[in-house]
Amino acid sequence: MVDQSFERFDDPVDGTVWQIDAEFLTSNWTCIWGKGCKGILPEDAEHLNQGCCSHGAQFLDVEESMNTGALAMMLEPERFQYYDEAQAGGIYADEERTLTRTVDGACIFHNRPGFAGGEGCALHLAALDEDESPTTWKPSVCWQLPLRAEDQPDGSRVLRHWARTDWDDEKSTIAWCCTEEPEPYVGETSVIESLEEELTAIVGPEVYVAIRKRLG
Numbered sequence: 001m002v003d004q005s006f007e008r009f010d011d012p013v014d015g016t017v018w019q020i021d022a023e024f025l026t027s028n029w030t031c032i033w034g035k036g037c038k039g040i041l042p043e044d045a046e047h048l049n050q051g052c053c054s055h056g057a058q059f060l061d062v063e064e065s066m067n068t069g070a071l072a073m074m075l076e077p078e079r080f081q082y083y084d085e086a087q088a089g090g091i092y093a094d095e096e097r098t099l100t101r102t103v104d105g106a107c108i109f110h111n112r113p114g115f116a117g118g119e120g121c122a123l124h125l126a127a128l129d130e131d132e133s134p135t136t137w138k139p140s141v142c143w144q145l146p147l148r149a150e151d152q153p154d155g156s157r158v159l160r161h162w163a164r165t166d167w168d169d170e171k172s173t174i175a176w177c178c179t180e181e182p183e184p185y186v187g188e189t190s191v192i193e194s195l196e197e198e199l200t201a202i203v204g205p206e207v208y209v210a211i212r213k214r215l216g
């Protein structure tokens with residue numbers, strides 16, 4: 001676990017002021033899904049291998065929601081364990097289509113252990129099949145985790161890691177939070193390097209280069 005320590009970066013293109021969690025970005029955190037991740041449930045659930053897919057994914061906006069719905073219709077049953085459920089009941093949890101629905105205790109897109117078409121996110125697997133980046137197929141919250149960008153009242157934006165309290169909106173608890181436990185701090189490089197694609201997509205190439213120059 002690392003403390004949060006923020007540094008300011010100004011985007012020369014659109015003028016956005018970013019407050020960046022330098023401690024986390026220079027740490028060696030790495031996603032350990034399938035390699036010891038205990039999930040986000042009230043009890044350690046490594047055996048379920050759900051990672052952070054136990055909840056439905058909240059869409060950023062209507063465009064992302066519609067895009068995900070369209071991509072879901074393109075998935076093949078060989079790659080998508082819950083294909084039949086998606087065909088029958090759709091992929092949305094609510095009428096407003098603000099998040100994906102859960103089936104059998106996890107996101108409908110999450111293929112479970114033992115599924116012949118591949119374990120994990122069906123959208124992620126399909127993107128790799130097409131030689132495309134999963135960032136263009138998955139809802140943004142899914143590819144950004146554990147990074148979290150937030151608008152501030154003064155117009156600036158904060159980039160930090162997810163914290164236990166971010167999962168806790170209904171006063172429930174999670175047994176294990178990957179950014180606050182020691183196990184994921186075993187990466188071979190810093191987050192700046194390992195999450196280059198994700199960071200660039202969030203802050204833009206100019207700010208990413210500046211981060212790398214100052215902190216990398």
Ligand code: SF4
Nearest residue numbers: 031033037051052178
């Ligand atoms: S981001 Fe964290 S909770 Fe999600 S799969 Fe990776 S290690 Fe597990």
